[in-house]
Amino acid sequence: MKAGSLEDVYRHHMNEIYRYLLQLSSHPQIAEDLVQDTFIKAYEFLESYQGEKVRPWLFRVAHNAYIDWYRKEKRQVQTDPQVLAKLNKDFDLGPEEHYLKQEQINKWFEVINSLPEKSRQVILLRDYYDFTYEDISKILNINISNVKTTLFRARQKVREVMKDEL
Template sequence: MDLELLYQRYVNDLYRYLFSLSNDHYLAEDMVHETFYRAYLYLESSEVDAIKPWLFKVGYRVFIDYTRKRKRLILKEKLNEQLDYRTPEKHTIDKDGLQNLLRLIRTLSDNEAQAILLCDFHQLKLIEAADILNLNLNTLKSHLIRGRRKLRETLQKERSSK
């Protein structure tokens, strides 16, 4: 399988997914590159039928690895000092409506947020999203319904308070 063709076809979708998870442009770019590096290593010796869901699964694993590593680093940083990562660039991005929605999604449980990101934002099939998250299909459906309901309620509360 031609990795360059895969990269051209899926890099934007994968970047948007990883950006929605990390909320950091540079980190999302790094994770996209790590995902395609892992794909390159795997695809040298194996074939994958449904490549897009598989790439998303690899990207999700890259994100999980980063999150675990980051948690360890944060524990070390707390011993030293608290750092403020607010930059003018981030402040400008936060004003965007999509950023507000992503902020609300991050308030959901991990499984609910992942289900919404994969099914609604990236339009993966339910079975593909369930496979990526290693969940039963019915469990994924429950997370998706609950997450959507919580988002709808939160958005209605925000609109009524304005």
């Protein structure tokens, strides 16, 4: 990848990387700083880029930037309006149904926040960002069977808590 094409990659993936980092860091300013760190590191590591898919590689760089920050300070997933909009696809709800749906979404985020860090990242990358098991494996630097097991347990925990709440 050349420096000029990195600008195109930035324009194409910056918002998605920002949302991912915002969900992990829970703070807009920190997410902005981490996005900047991500693309600085991506530029620095252009030589080591081996032609793999850009999106998972970039998320791996973002993940590493987050891990560096996380070691200093632990945060929780933020319930931002864009995430809520994606989860709340049923726009034809009446006021009462909309309120109940919103409560369910808020509870989902509360449950996600209660998960261990690795489980939270796996479930977000798979269920929100639609990454493949292989891509998640590369982003988080864990094997595919570990991704599947972690995802299964995280989903099981979410279902268990959500079932009790409904």
